[in-house]
Amino acid sequence: MSTVGRQSQRSGASTVHHQRHYSDNFLDSSSNGRWLQSTGLQHLQSSNPSVPPLQDYSYYQGGQGSRMYRNGQRSFNGGSEFFTEPLMPPINSRPSGQRKNSEDPESPSGFSPGLLDLHSFDTELLPEVAVPALYDAPLPYRSVRGRSFDDTEPYLANNKQTGRVRAVPDNNLLKSFAAEKDKASNVAKIKVVVRKRPLNKRELAKNEEDIITIEPHSNFLTVHETKLKVDLTEYVEKHEFVFDAVLNEEVSNDEVYHETVEPIVPIIFQRTKATCFAYGQTGSGKTYTMKPLPLKASRDILRLMHHTYRNQGFQLFVSFFEIYGGKLYDLLSDRKKLCMREDGKQQVCIVGLQEYKVSDVETIKDLIEKGNATRSTGTTADGNESKPPRVVGKLSFIDLAGSERGADTTDNDKQTRMEGAEINKSLLALKECIRALDNDQGHIPFRGSKLTEVLRDSFVGNSRTVMISCISPNSGSCEHTLNTLRYADRVKSLSKGNNSKKDTLSLTLNLKESTTMPLSSILPPGPTFEDDIDDSWFEQADRDEFDLSEEFQEPEKPLWKKNGKVESYGISNSEDKEEEDLVNAHRRQVEETMDIVREEMNLLVEADHPGNQLDDYVSRLNAILSQKAAGIVQLQNRLSHFQRRLKEHNVLVSSSGN
Numbered sequence: 021m022s023t024v025g026r027q028s029q030r031s032g033a034s035t036v037h038h039q040r041h042y043s044d045n046f047l048d049s050s051s052n053g054r055w056l057q058s059t060g061l062q063h064l065q066s067s068n069p070s071v072p073p074l075q076d077y078s079y080y081q082g083g084q085g086s087r088m089y090r091n092g093q094r095s096f097n098g099g100s101e102f103f104t105e106p107l108m109p110p111i112n113s114r115p116s117g118q119r120k121n122s123e124d125p126e127s128p129s130g131f132s133p134g135l136l137d138l139h140s141f142d143t144e145l146l147p148e149v150a151v152p153a154l155y156d157a158p159l160p161y162r163s164v165r166g167r168s169f170d171d172t173e174p175y176l177a178n179n180k181q182t183g184r185v186r187a188v189p190d191n192n193l194l195k196s197f198a199a200e201k202d203k204a205s206n207v208a209k210i211k212v213v214v215r216k217r218p219l220n221k222r223e224l225a226k227n228e229e230d231i232i233t234i235e236p237h238s239n240f241l242t243v244h245e246t247k248l249k250v251d252l253t254e255y256v257e258k259h260e261f262v263f264d265a266v267l268n269e270e271v272s273n274d275e276v277y278h279e280t281v282e283p284i285v286p287i288i289f290q291r292t293k294a295t296c297f298a299y300g301q302t303g304s305g306k307t308y309t310m311k312p313l314p315l316k317a318s319r320d321i322l323r324l325m326h327h328t329y330r331n332q333g334f335q336l337f338v339s340f341f342e343i344y345g346g347k348l349y350d351l352l353s354d355r356k357k358l359c360m361r362e363d364g365k366q367q368v369c370i371v372g373l374q375e376y377k378v379s380d381v382e383t384i385k386d387l388i389e390k391g392n393a394t395r396s397t398g399t400t401a402d403g404n405e406s407k408p409p410r411v412v413g414k415l416s417f418i419d420l421a422g423s424e425r426g427a428d429t430t431d432n433d434k435q436t437r438m439e440g441a442e443i444n445k446s447l448l449a450l451k452e453c454i455r456a457l458d459n460d461q462g463h464i465p466f467r468g469s470k471l472t473e474v475l476r477d478s479f480v481g482n483s484r485t486v487m488i489s490c491i492s493p494n495s496g497s498c499e500h501t502l503n504t505l506r507y508a509d510r511v512k513s514l515s516k517g518n519n520s521k522k523d524t525l526s527l528t529l530n531l532k533e534s535t536t537m538p539l540s541s542i543l544p545p546g547p548t549f550e551d552d553i554d555d556s557w558f559e560q561a562d563r564d565e566f567d568l569s570e571e572f573q574e575p576e577k578p579l580w581k582k583n584g585k586v587e588s589y590g591i592s593n594s595e596d597k598e599e600e601d602l603v604n605a606h607r608r609q610v611e612e613t614m615d616i617v618r619e620e621m622n623l624l625v626e627a628d629h630p631g632n633q634l635d636d637y638v639s640r641l642n643a644i645l646s647q648k649a650a651g652i653v654q655l656q657n658r659l660s661h662f663q664r665r666l667k668e669h670n671v672l673v674s675s676s677g678n
């Protein structure tokens with residue numbers, strides 16, 4: 021076992037390499053019981069695993085870890101839904117309009133998703149594996165070591181256990197490899213999917229309207245926002261969005277998996293890190309959506325490991341943790357507080373995080389279901405433990421805190437405001453990292469928040485991100501829904517391969533995009549696309565990002581847009597952006613108000629009003645002005661709260677040394 025210390029430039033603390041202690045004995049019912057009690061995972065039902073258990077699980081601690089970003093107060097009540105669903109039925113196998121009974125809109129949210137690490141392990145750590153005749157292959161192939169098919173490192177070069185014969189794939193298997201590789205290389209770097217949940221009982225009881233329409237079999241979504249005209253009569257403003265996929269309230273969790281994570285599973289066998297996160301306001305269905313994904317993904321990963329990549333030396337590890345208030349807690353170890361360090365290679369290590377090596381779905385389910393085990397006293401592994409398995413692929417599932425909490429600046433409670441600040445910071449930093457990732461920028465601003473720091477290695481190299489934006493359909497959530505969709509839209513439009521033209525194209529060619537062709541390959545060449553990307557494009561993208569005017573582009577839109585008065589500010593960092601958004605929104609409100617006043621004054625001047633009508637006019641104008649003024653004051657308050665929170669947060673960050 022090796023421990024290497026290094027002064028971290030940032031924190032000044034020593035860094036620690038992964039320390040892995042293998043043990044056969046990892047589940048302890050007493051501590052599980054405690055954890056289960058608090059998490060409600062005891063409600064989970066068992067299922068038929070699709071892959072036969074191999075019973076070779078063990079665990080180590082101290083490796084790179086999993087992450088979930090959640091609100092600490094969130095409950096972890098489990099539902100039985102995802103253990104009882106059939107394994108990945110085809111997306112069109114369910115009649116449209118039919119929802120599973122088990123998807124109860126009122127059922128409590130489930131346990132947190134976690135992370136699946138896929139490790140390749142050194143040959144000397146390979147367990148003896150019987151080589152079935154099926155996998156025997158002609159000699160020339162025997163010298164090819166294959167974590168993936170085209171990995172041409174000589175297989176025997178470092179293998180001290182020369183007596184062992186490594187299985188090599190036959191032609192069918194080679195075809196499988198190639199097919200999996202093909203699939204992997206055709207998955208877009210960023211995929212933004214929106215999921216709308218059904219109206220819940222409470223909303224139905226209040227006769228709340230469903231304000232979201234989704235065109236069948238399309239990627240289009242429209243929000244119908246009710247607004248007040250100058251004369252205080254109501255009108256509906258339509259906001260249209262296009263995403264990579266838009267899933268309506270009838271879509272099952274299986275279909276969500278099929279659309280989001282399933283395509284990226286093969287990629288992690290190609291040395292790629294993938295991240296799937298859910299974003300949206302509280303109660304919009306993030307947990308409901310994310311909960312089933314890790315197990316579904318692990319089923320597929322194990323299936324690939326046991327079939328296509330059989331005997332290729334892959335191991336799967338699972339870990340769970342939470343980031344709360346900028347601190348890390350191990351959810352598989354009684355919420356033990358963890359710290360994060362960087363090693364000499366700038367790899368992020370979560371010191372002490374327990375990671376469980378798993379070989380069957382049942383074990384993963386057990387881990388999720390039963391929670392943690394006792395800490396390792398650890399059966400010592402052989403001398404090779406100083407050579408920990410190398411992480412070759414990783415799939416992280418992140419259930420973010422409710423997005424509106426980041427914007428909640430009105431709470432007087434300091435703790436709540438601090439939480440809001442951290443959440444806000446995480447969301448903004450996440451967007452920045454995704455943007456940098458997709459633009460192949462050399463610098464990934466992962467230090468913007470704890471979440472992105474932890475996810476650092478998911479943002480470098482050949483990684484993939486799937487963002488699932490969850491939205492509530494009710495009219496009362498309109499503002500939050502629009503915010504969520506705008507965030508998603510920005511993430512999407514920041515992507516150099518995904519401007520709005522391309523979105524439209526992807527609508528037509530969506531099937532190709534997800535099955536045979538990358539989006540970029542079906543798009544026309546042009547100066548705005550990958551090949552000719554230059555700084556001016558980024559500047560344009562930045563301007564676009566902060567042009568809050570998209571929703572006002574229809575004919576009846578306020579004059580401020582036509583006057584072109586709203587300017588975007590230059591961008592210095594992600595914190596500034598939130599402030600800039602607020603400033604722009606504030607400015608927009610003021611200018612909109614001024615335009616209304618001007619219009620009304622013109623009307624007043626032009627019209628030959630008798631005195632009593634003039635009075636009416638003036639009082640109506642006053643009503644409009646005070647309504648607008650309230651909005652402006654509210655924005656001013658938000659702005660100053662935001663600035664205060666930023667200061668507090670910066671003090672906190674610098675005092676914590678992280």
Ligand SMILES: Nc1ncnc2c1ncn2[C@@H]1O[C@H](COP(=O)(O)OP(=O)(O)OP(=O)(O)O)[C@@H](O)[C@H]1O
Nearest residue numbers: 124125126127129217302303304305306307308422
């Ligand atoms: N697509 C859906 N179909 C049926 N019910 C849903 C769906 N999405 C969410 N729900 C239900 O809505 C409620 C809220 O969902 P959930 O707890 O997942 O929201 P959340 O976004 O994770 O909220 P929070 O941020 O507060 O944790 C739950 O009762 C859940 O069962």
